[in-house]
């Protein structure tokens with residue numbers, strides 16, 4: 001035990017000094033380091049048997065949040081001027097929800113009654129324990145930053161997507177791997193999603209096949225992106241891609257390949273309003289046709305990354321969070337389709353993705369890798385895996401830039 005106590009104390013020291021560094025410098029890296037060490041500290045303090053039992057219980061955390069979200073609990077808490085009693089909460093949820101209405105009806109009780117069905121109280125107890133609400137005296141609640149976050153449609157979509165779209169696939173994943181002899185999932189027409197839902201289309205075709213599913217996905221992608229600074233705020237755009245570029249306004253400056261809603265290009269235009277040259281956003285037709293810009297003259301082109309890149313000789317081909325959606329073979333095909341359009345000595349490729357260290361990756365990046373194994377099926381690549389891929393397609397890596405903290409890095413390469 002003395003060895004364990006020593007390890008616990010040393011973790012505490014690590015956490016303390018990184019919090020002091022965060023306080024002094026506002027460094028994201030220091031904050032993330034403290035967070036990672038806090039997880040290790042929790043582990044060190046926990047008995048292994050308890051840790052496994054808590055793992056067993058862990059899906060119920062998401063369950064409680066999803067039920068509260070469905071009932072509108074978070075909007076009620078954040079919209080109230082004063083803390084809300086459980087009875088008032090039940091009353092207001094009852095107005096929004098058949099569930100609360102019906103359980104009250106079954107018990108033949110009026111909403112707000114002191115004999116309130118205990119379901120909501122039990123959910124609220126779990127939310128308080130998880131910091132999704134605060135309790136002021138018995139069963140009187142107010143919001144926390146997490147409850148406020150849950151009122152953002154984008155975060156709500158993430159929780160909805162977990163339950164409606166992805167949890168069924170996660171549950172099937174062990175069976176899928178068993179059936180496929182534990183091969184790394186690579187076939188985007190026969191991955192875990194295709195297995196679970198018995199479909200013969202890619203994940204992105206599936207996402208586009210249903211309006212609500214499509215909206216949930218693009219909503220939460222937007223939400224996840226908002227939590228980090230834009231690439232133009234930390235990547236040296238001026239030095240790396242603007243200096244030495246003297247294109248005419250009709251020349252293609254940058255193509256955002258599989259760029260989704262185009263936020264990264266809008267951020268570029270906002271930061272460099274006098275930029276000369278075309279700024280082009282590409283994505284699948286279902287996505288491109290759904291985008292309606294209100295500003296800044298971005299061009300839109302419907303393009304499938306498995307076809308040759310139609311815009312030739314651009315200064316930059318920007319690929320953010322697209323290659324990680326695919327296996328190495330498909331990643332190479334996408335890169336080759338892009339490379340054919342690049343002009344040697346002029347074009348650069350920028351790949352923005354999480355890059356895993358070759359050892360001791362953190363929990364967050366490892367979990368993103370797990371969900372990509374389920375979704376694409378794709379992969380978060382290590383630095384050495386990237387090096388091998390880039391070499392195999394004849395791209396020379398100029399630099400890899402990392403933002404402060406745990407956000408995605410940018411690999412800059414050229415022919």
Ligand SMILES: C[S@@+](CC[C@H](N)C(=O)[O-])C[C@H]1O[C@@H](n2cnc3c(N)ncnc32)[C@H](O)[C@@H]1O
Pocket residue numbers: 204221225257258259260261282283284287303304305306319320321322325
């Ligand atoms: C995870 S999102 C990333 C979007 C954007 N780059 C970002 O980081 O916000 C992946 C994008 O790739 C697009 N995509 C998937 N398969 C594609 C394909 N075969 N051709 C073109 N775009 C594709 C999707 O529609 C989606 O917008």
